[in-house]
Amino acid sequence: MRKILIIIPAYNEEKCLTGVIEDLRSHYPAGDILVVDDGSNDGTASVARGAGARCISLPFNLGIGGAVQTGYRYAVAHEYDIAVQFDGDGQHVAADIEKLLIPLEQGLADIVVGSRFLTAGEYRPSFFRKIGISIFSRVLSSIIDIPMTDTTSGFRAANRRTIQFFSAVYPDDYPEVESLVQLHRASMRIQEVSVRMRDRSEGKSSITPVRSVYYMVKVLLAVIIDLMKKR
Amino acid sequence: MDIVKVMAVTGSGSLLFVVFELIRRGRLKERYSLLWLAAGVVLLILSLSRELLEYVARLTGIFYPPSLLFLVAFVFLLLITLHFSAVISGLSEKNKILAQELGLLKQALEDIRNEYKRS
Numbered sequence: 135m136r137k138i139l140i141i142i143p144a145y146n147e148e149k150c151l152t153g154v155i156e157d158l159r160s161h162y163p164a165g166d167i168l169v170v171d172d173g174s175n176d177g178t179a180s181v182a183r184g185a186g187a188r189c190i191s192l193p194f195n196l197g198i199g200g201a202v203q204t205g206y207r208y209a210v211a212h213e214y215d216i217a218v219q220f221d222g223d224g225q226h227v228a229a230d231i232e233k234l235l236i237p238l239e240q241g242l243a244d245i246v247v248g249s250r251f252l253t254a255g256e257y258r259p260s261f262f263r264k265i266g267i268s269i270f271s272r273v274l275s276s277i278i279d280i281p282m283t284d285t286t287s288g289f290r291a292a293n294r295r296t297i298q299f300f301s302a303v304y305p306d307d308y309p310e311v312e313s314l315v316q317l318h319r320a321s322m323r324i325q326e327v328s329v330r331m332r333d334r335s336e337g338k339s340s341i342t343p344v345r346s347v348y349y350m351v352k353v354l355l356a357v358i359i360d361l362m363k364k365r
Numbered sequence: 366m367d368i369v370k371v372m373a374v375t376g377s378g379s380l381l382f383v384v385f386e387l388i389r390r391g392r393l394k395e396r397y398s399l400l401w402l403a404a405g406v407v408l409l410i411l412s413l414s415r416e417l418l419e420y421v422a423r424l425t426g427i428f429y430p431p432s433l434l435f436l437v438a439f440v441f442l443l444l445i446t447l448h449f450s451a452v453i454s455g456l457s458e459k460n461k462i463l464a465q466e467l468g469l470l471k472q473a474l475e476d477i478r479n480e481y482k483r484s
Contacts (some may be wrong), residue, residue: 170468188472189468190468190470190471190472191468191472192464192465192467192468193464193468194464196464197466198463200420200461200464200465203465204465204468204469207465207469208469208472211469254407306461
């Protein structure tokens, strides 16, 4: 029996977390749920434990990258075969995890990214977001030579090789795009599958206009530097 | 002795003295003080010897020799801050790993506790 870990990075998500964990427990009971509480100052950790999930509380806020990597380190320590990254804000659909795992189980990919753009869904991004999404997807697609539609998706499934890799190397902030480039450079196979995504049930995106500029610059710079690094 | 020389010698002399004192009292680690010491020594030598200062200024095309002191001090400050940025990057990586390990340890401890309670 393969062991599956579901990693939920959570920063002040006490309102959504119960629903997310319930969704996972009823629609994907095969996975062990690990919430990584990234130094929240609300009741995230106790809500997670109360809903029956395991919880790692980081002593202070590390940012999404550091939190997710903690999950991958846990996966290595407890010898999980597959790790699934799942958002704590209710965007992702637990029933779609099955779909993500198919290419991993067939041995066709080392990481599978859940894309909301692969088939037309309800999600309608704002104008600026659309521009950002298309820039990232063009840059990334040209680097890894396969089309990527949803480069910033935080809904991903990784096999043992990728778990091992991520536990050692993972970017600190806005990690999704950069980590795919790093995986590609380490000759891991990347695949996208189509998933549904819900509107976030509570709270706003952490991306404000000023941050989105930082986001673009940081990610593109990081990608360029990654490409220049010695292997 | 001109006033510029007095000021320059006093300035670089006190820099060296303060750095030495900090090292002696264990407030500054040697590896983070090397650049400061180098800056102090170079500035002191250039301040003491007017001939050397004028010679190097002529070589580098600097019209007013004492401004060479500013250039040297500026270059050292750039090096020192760059060095600090590199040190901070290393520290923040180590800090991240420590925080992650602490989180993992606390979780492992909790697991063991729960198991112990059950048995």
